[in-house]
Amino acid sequence: MLSKPADNGVMGETRNSEHPTEPSLGAYLKEARRATGLTLRQVEEETSKAVTNGYLSQIENDDIIQPSPRILYSLATTYGIDYSDLLRRAGHTVPNETDDQYSDARALGAVNGFPLRSLQDLTETETEHLLAYIEFMKSRR
Amino acid sequence: MLSKPADNGVMGETRNSEHPTEPSLGAYLKEARRATGLTLRQVEEETSKAVTNGYLSQIENDDIIQPSPRILYSLATTYGIDYSDLLRRAGHTVPNETDDQYSDARALGAVNGFPLRSLQDLTETETEHLLAYIEFMKSRR
DNA sequence: CTGCGCTGCTTAGTAGCCTAAGCGGACGTG
């Protein structure tokens, strides 16, 4: 089943030529950061300065085309998103995935009591709304 | 074709999975090239100039510390050695490969492109709100 | 000998990632 990051709902922007209407790396990363409710400097701190705030800004605004794996790995772990997917989005060649590593079986579990099943059949627009809603909630704490 | 890092014919020093006396990237690549009987310029030609002969010489003599994934991939395919292994030897963070270090939730990465980290620190009330919101969205299709 | 081709290698220069420092604006506080 569709466990591949092929169809990500985050952001509906149009850009990349490889995948149909995939947002730019910068746009995707900016959305991912906002979804976690972190600021540029908070990311800098959480990555132990592996990614400085100014540089992250450059990445998110597509001034940096292809960040290094090291940077992408830091961001993937702090945002909780897939590292291989980030590599691919950045245009790096990803080593043989042999598929199935994040199988749906496990993906159907729960995070923090949150049933992931409810996220699976969301449309792009719905995902966008959901992220905005999370962002909103966190901003009101 | 693709030899696992466990046993590829090239070089015998691959046995241990970690530090002890692993040849430098340059030494390993030089040995791999010689094992295939290719010259520097033959590699350049076979990679369609993706790796020029002069640059390959720099890599083999450890003048270049960390070649990019793109370069390493070209070499891996022309030599018939494992790409992930090359990434690791070059010091790049390799995806997959038993990242047991992280909790299941984080290892999951993203479902449907949805950054799971954004769900991890939600309060019960917030989770309820979110679920209600999802239900609401789906009911309005 | 001279020349030619092929070997590995060197080297000057360019491109782009990445850092450190600082900018202006928004917001709250005294």
Place this chain on the structure above:
DNA sequence: CACGTCCGCTTAGGCTACTAAGCAGCGCAG
């Protein structure tokens, strides 16, 4: 008002991968 803090963002510069061109050495043919 000033002051401090946080926000995203910009900019100058360094560092390094990477390119293009050319070098010296070796073997072999003429």
